[in-house]
Amino acid sequence: MSPPSLIETHPNLSESSAPVALSYELFPPRSPAAAESLWNTIRELETTDPDYVSVTYGASGSNRDTAVELINRLLLETTLRPLAHLTCVGNTPQELAEIIGDLLDTGVRGILALRGDRPQDGTPPVPGSLRYAQDLIELIRRVEQRRSALLCAGKIAVGVAAYPTRHPESPSEEHDVEVLLAKQRSGADFAITQVFFHTDQYADLLSRARRAGVTIPIIPGIMPFTSPRRVKRLGELSGVEPDPQLLARLAAADTDAERHRIGVRATVDLAKAALDAGAQGIHLYTFNEHQSALEVLDKLALPRHSRSAGRRTAILQRQLAS
Ligand code: FAD
Numbered sequence: 665m666s667p668p669s670l671i672e673t674h675p676n677l678s679e680s681s682a683p684v685a686l687s688y689e690l691f692p693p694r695s696p697a698a699a700e701s702l703w704n705t706i707r708e709l710e711t712t713d714p715d716y717v718s719v720t721y722g723a724s725g726s727n728r729d730t731a732v733e734l735i736n737r738l739l740l741e742t743t744l745r746p747l748a749h750l751t752c753v754g755n756t757p758q759e760l761a762e763i764i765g766d767l768l769d770t771g772v773r774g775i776l777a778l779r780g781d782r783p784q785d786g787t788p789p790v791p792g793s794l795r796y797a798q799d800l801i802e803l804i805r806r807v808e809q810r811r812s813a814l815l816c817a818g819k820i821a822v823g824v825a826a827y828p829t830r831h832p833e834s835p836s837e838e839h840d841v842e843v844l845l846a847k848q849r850s851g852a853d854f855a856i857t858q859v860f861f862h863t864d865q866y867a868d869l870l871s872r873a874r875r876a877g878v879t880i881p882i883i884p885g886i887m888p889f890t891s892p893r894r895v896k897r898l899g900e901l902s903g904v905e906p907d908p909q910l911l912a913r914l915a916a917a918d919t920d921a922e923r924h925r926i927g928v929r930a931t932v933d934l935a936k937a938a939l940d941a942g943a944q945g946i947h948l949y950t951f952n953e954h955q956s957a958l959e960v961l962d963k964l965a966l967p968r969h970s971r972s973a974g975r976r977t978a979i980l981q982r983q984l985a986s
Pocket of ligand 1: 719720721722723724749750751776777778779780781782795796797798824825826831832833834835839840843846856857858859885
């Protein structure tokens with residue numbers, strides 16, 4: 665048996681409390697007006713110095729060009745690091761390998777590997793398409809391996825989806841955790857969760873995943889609960905049932921301002937509970953709006969890394985000068 669390494673005998677050499685990661689989700693704009701509003705949001709979010717911003721990808725690949733354009737602009741015109749979502753659905757493996765190569769060429773170093781939702785109109789999958797997110801992770805790792813000499817200053821971080829409540833097609837929550845473990849074994853570095861509404865749902869997922877051997881960070885995806893319409897819509901799209909008590913409290917508010925305050929408070933409580941349960945970061949679903957996300961962030965007062973203050977000042981100075 666070899667003697668223990670220095671790191672093994674000095675556990676305190678690694679930081680005991682790492683800073684909490686902050687990230688936002690954006691989606692590619694669908695019109696010039698939406699693009700203008702999105703860029704206003706991006707400038708506001710940039711001042712908070714997030715660790716990365718994720719850019720969604722239409723499962724059919726329909727918004728591929730606008731997604732790539734947004735990612736390129738983020739890289740060229742901002743200090744933000746993009747995490748590109750990519751889906752198996754709607755693309756052949758050859759097309760996916762090309763897209764991964766193109767993303768790497770533009771400077772992307774983070775990809776969220778997803779299966780994507782199957783079309784609701786029953787359109788059959790593209791023949792030969794990848795079946796599961798796990799297959800996409802393996803494809804990303806293969807493309808990465810071929811380009812390893814180009815990636816000496818930073819390999820690809822591969823993220824995956826995780827589910828605090830059962831995925832609609834899955835037989836059980838246990839199966840979801842087995843799938844998460846399989847994705848980790850295929851090379852996933854981290855996971856971001858689907859939306860959830862109850863404080864115990866994230867803590868339960870974390871403890872089930874850790875017991876099963878999942879060691880990667882599982883970052884809670886937090887949606888600002890300020891719009892009842894959006895909460896209901898996302899519940900329908902994701903198959904996650906919104907909390908009826910939260911909906912009732914939002915509906916009972918006398919004014920929009922009161923509704924907004926209730927929504928922000930409930931979001932902050934959920935995020936705080938996730939942090940208390942051991943979350944290593946917070947991923948805010950922005951819906952391309954900054955106001956609610958920034959209010960939630962302000963009330964959360966996350967322990968961030970120390971470069972934040974200096975970088976924030978530099979970003980603000982650059983924005984004022986332009
Ligand atoms: P998978 O992990 O492949 O799982 C899909 C289903 O197959 C599950 O029921 C799982 O249990 C089952 N399964 C997986 N592997 C196996 C296996 N080996 N054997 C048997 N069963 C298996 N969708 C988009 O279209 N675009 C986006 O940008 C997007 N972003 C998202 C971001 C986040 C953070 C999350 C949580 C979801 C996102 N989605 C997005 C939605 C996602 O595509 C759907 O939830 C989709 O239905 C499942 O994707 P997945 O990557 O979890 O798939």
